[in-house]
Amino acid sequence: MSTDSLRWLAGKWTGEGRGFYPTIDSFEYEEEIEFQRIPNKPVLKYDCKTWHPVDKTPMHLESGFLKMKPGTNQVAFSIAENIAITEMSEGTLTDNSLSVTTQSIGRSGFNKEPSVLKVQRDYRLTPDGDLEYTISMQTATQPLQEHLRAKLKKF
Template identity: 40%
Template sequence: MERIAGGSDSPARSPPPVHPLVAPLEYLLGKWRGEGEGGYPTINSFSYGEELVFSHSGKPVISYSQKTWKLASGEPMHAESGYWRPRPDGSIDVVIAQSTGLVEVQKGSYDAENKIVTLKSELVGNASKVKDITRVFTVTNGELSYVVQMATQLTSLQPHLKALLKKL
């Protein structure tokens, strides 16, 4: 019996087949790493390293996890995880829990041909200041880019984060 590297007693398994509802977003599956920039009218600008992982279990859902770190020191900055549930009509439901305690429930759409996912918050929970969040993910020439915009009680929807990642 073949074993997974690292001494595990679990047998090595090939990934399950991609569920038909996940198939249009199969291009996202895997590990992505790169760098990003952040800022907002109420904070200083900053740069960060980032890793995103999109995975599946054969069910009609994509697991999502993200972590960032300071480029200079490698010190952890932010983490979030959740689930993306694509629908047959090109819509998508997303839930994300952030390490800060903030939770997002987002709805959006995907364009499989142009490799674009657009999300807008329906609910931002456990946030004293954040009112609205939008996210747009695009894959072009094998690179994943995204832009996050945010609105608070004091500001309208404004750019907050942007990054460019390469698949590992």
């Protein structure tokens, strides 16, 4: 596979999502994700922002890069989050799905407990052309389980 395999992700996506986890109250959010092609580079630039669906206040922000391993379907996804956490994930890409799991997580020394220990991100392009994803999370007190789910449309 080549970086052209990332083509289906490239662009801006917007939609709604829902968050839940045993240690928090469930919530809804609106979101914009952009996977931007960078000319002559084997990567996509990634930016994500979420906001409250009623009062429109910012909620969560992420930025990073998605890179293909040449000649394979393997990818690396590096992400920095506004909560002072970084994720370095690896996984696989197909014609309509991307699945990555953290290999390492960096965090500031003052993050509140429980700390995030593992994140799994699964993105897929639906037959209707929407982008759906689930993000699962493991913390110091909870096993790996679904935390976020969203459906986005390309614009």
